[in-house]
Amino acid sequence: MTILTKKITCIAGALCFGIAVYAQNVQSVAEAAAKAMxxxxxxxxxxxxxxxxxQSLITNFGFTETSLTNWAAGGxxxxxxxxxxxxxxxxxxxxxxxxxxxxxxxxxxYSDDKPFMQNNNDRIYFESKWGYKATKTLSYSxxxxxxxxxxxxxxxxxxxxxxxxxxxWMDAATLxxxxxxxxxxxxGLGIDWTPKKWLSINFAPLTGGFTIVKNEDLRNxxxxxxxxxxxxxxxxxxxxxxxxxxxxxxKLKLDSKISINDVFDYQTQLVLFSDYLNKPQNxxxxxxxxxxxxxxxxxxIAFKTFLIYDNDILIxxxxxxxxxxxxxxxxxxxxxLTFNFTYTLKPKRQK
Numbered sequence: 470m471t472i473l474t475k476k477i478t479c480i481a482g483a484l485c486f487g488i489a490v491y492a493q494n495v496q497s498v499a500e501a502a503a504k505a506m507x508x509x510x511x512x513x514x515x516x517x518x519x520x521x522x523x524q525s526l527i528t529n530f531g532f533t534e535t536s537l538t539n540w541a542a543g544g545x546x547x548x549x550x551x552x553x554x555x556x557x558x559x560x561x562x563x564x565x566x567x568x569x570x571x572x573x574x575x576x577x578x579y580s581d582d583k584p585f586m587q588n589n590n591d592r593i594y595f596e597s598k599w600g601y602k603a604t605k606t607l608s609y610s611x612x613x614x615x616x617x618x619x620x621x622x623x624x625x626x627x628x629x630x631x632x633x634x635x636x637x638w639m640d641a642a643t644l645x646x647x648x649x650x651x652x653x654x655x656x657g658l659g660i661d662w663t664p665k666k667w668l669s670i671n672f673a674p675l676t677g678g679f680t681i682v683k684n685e686d687l688r689n690x691x692x693x694x695x696x697x698x699x700x701x702x703x704x705x706x707x708x709x710x711x712x713x714x715x716x717x718x719x720k721l722k723l724d725s726k727i728s729i730n731d732v733f734d735y736q737t738q739l740v741l742f743s744d745y746l747n748k749p750q751n752x753x754x755x756x757x758x759x760x761x762x763x764x765x766x767x768x769x770i771a772f773k774t775f776l777i778y779d780n781d782i783l784i785x786x787x788x789x790x791x792x793x794x795x796x797x798x799x800x801x802x803x804x805x806l807t808f809n810f811t812y813t814l815k816p817k818r819q820k
Contacts, residue, residue, distance in 0.1 A: 521562045526814040527555045529771060531576075531807035551576035551590055551807050553771075564602040571595050575619055576805075583625065585635045590805060591618040592775075598671075600661055608661040612673060612722075616755075617652035643785075650684040651691050655742075657720050669724045676720040676742070680781070681713045688712065690796065692781035718744040732763045751780035769811045777801040 531551040537544050553574045560567040576590035593616065600610040622645045628637035655678025662670045682688045685707030692714075695702075699709035721741045728734040735758075742753040756776040763769045783796035 521560050523557075523559050523561075524814075525557045528812050529553045529555075529769070529807070529809040530811075531771075531809045533808075545581040547581070548579045549576065549589070550578075551805065551809075553809075566598075566600050566602075566608075568598045568600075569596070583638055585638065587625070588620055588622055591620060591622060593617050593619065598661075603660075606663050608663070610659055610661045610671060610673075612657045612659070612671060612676075612720075613655075614657075614678075615652070615654045617649055618646060619648060621647040644684070644686060646687065647684050650682045650687045652681040652683075654678050654681070655716070655720070659720075667725055667727050671720075671722045671724075673720045673722075675717075677715070677717045679713050679715055682710075683712060685710070685712075690783050692783065715746075716742075716744045717746050718742055718749065733761070735760050748780065752778075753780070754778040763811070767810055767812065769809050770806070771809055772804070772806045774802070774804040 529552065531549075533547075533549040535544070535547045537546055551574070554572070556571045558569045572592065572594040574590050574592040576588065577586045578589045579586045595615045597613045598610055600608040602608045623639075623642040624645050625638060626641045626643070627633075628641045630637050655676050657671075657673030657676035659671060659673030659675070662672075664670075680691065680693075682691045682693050688707055688710035689705065693710040693712070694714055695705070695709055696711055699705070702709060719742070723737075723739045725738075726734060726736045737759075738755075738757045740753075740755040743749045743751075744753075754777065756774075758774045760772045761769055762771075778798070778800050780798050782798065782801075784799045784801070785793070785796035786799075789797075
């Protein structure tokens, strides 16, 4: 064996020995790491917190413009705008629930025959209901309701002047209602019956609340009681009336919503209230209906009606003003049909 061969053999032997030692060390390190990992305390995966809330928000924007040029049939150029917000925030955990519903509508119309904008739709409605399930279809409940509007509304008469200004129109107008004039708020304790998913009936035999009329000029129209010191006065001024009236009675409320394929839905709410303290046979009636038809992703057609009968609201009409100068009780009815740009914030699902 030559010297070169011996050197190569020695080097190869040394390399094999080094590789063997290195492999043994790596194996020892791997075994130690595996043992350390096995002995280490196991960290439990953090559980996802449940979400007991579901929310939804629907916004509508409707716009109509009419322009007439040399139109033989007559008429006026008009611009109409209607906006609405319908939002819910509901909480449910075990047998307890808390449902909140807010509706806000506002719209105006501008017409060439009057040099100013008139509001033609104005509504604030908020409802909050807490409940606890007693059976599958019955729940104990407590309800809070609030209803009013954003701004003043008027009934306009033609001013007895040529080319009337806005001031002339306003001087001839009659104020009909305003913010907190009136406002209705109450709290009711009772039971909920939900025989179907689309139907809920609430009966609150103990319901107390207030009718509020902030504007002194409207207090007589909404049958506010006289202040004690003015009860015997023959001349009755707006400041002689109280700004609020307490009511204690029973309320029956029916809510229903029927949806068809997320395209067409119908909602209705009927509320009946009887005041134990003042002519309980005279029911106050509020009946709201809404039909929504989604015709495209962001466009829909909405038809809404509102019916009110309140024995405490006096309405004056020119055809019988001689017979009823202070006005009398009448059925109030409003409807509107709009083509809307609609955006829906989809509700978050409960986990």
